[in-house]
Amino acid sequence: MATVRIEEIQQDLRGYLRRVAAGETLVVLESSQPVAEIRPVTTPARGARPAGLCAGEFTVPEGFDAALPEDLLDSFEGR
Numbered sequence: 001m002a003t004v005r006i007e008e009i010q011q012d013l014r015g016y017l018r019r020v021a022a023g024e025t026l027v028v029l030e031s032s033q034p035v036a037e038i039r040p041v042t043t044p045a046r047g048a049r050p051a052g053l054c055a056g057e058f059t060v061p062e063g064f065d066a067a068l069p070e071d072l073l074d075s076f077e078g079r
Contacts, residue, residue, distance in 0.1 A: 003027045003034070 028036040
């Protein structure tokens with residue numbers, strides 16, 4: 001982890017952001033005291049979700065996929 005003063009970041013923000021984008025973490029100092037940490041944004045790995053994760057946790061009602069009543073559809077559509 002590299003340390004950098006606020007004044008340095010103000011002078012070359014793009015340069016420091018390039019370093020962060022490349023994977024580096026920066027600790028920002030104000031008067032020699034750490035005040036912030038700038039690190040790359042991480043995105044969680046997206047894998048296929050296994051089937052049946054909630055098996056047995058709830059029951060789907062019989063009429064789940066039945067058509068909704070007209071009055072309810074009308075209220076959704078603002079009629």
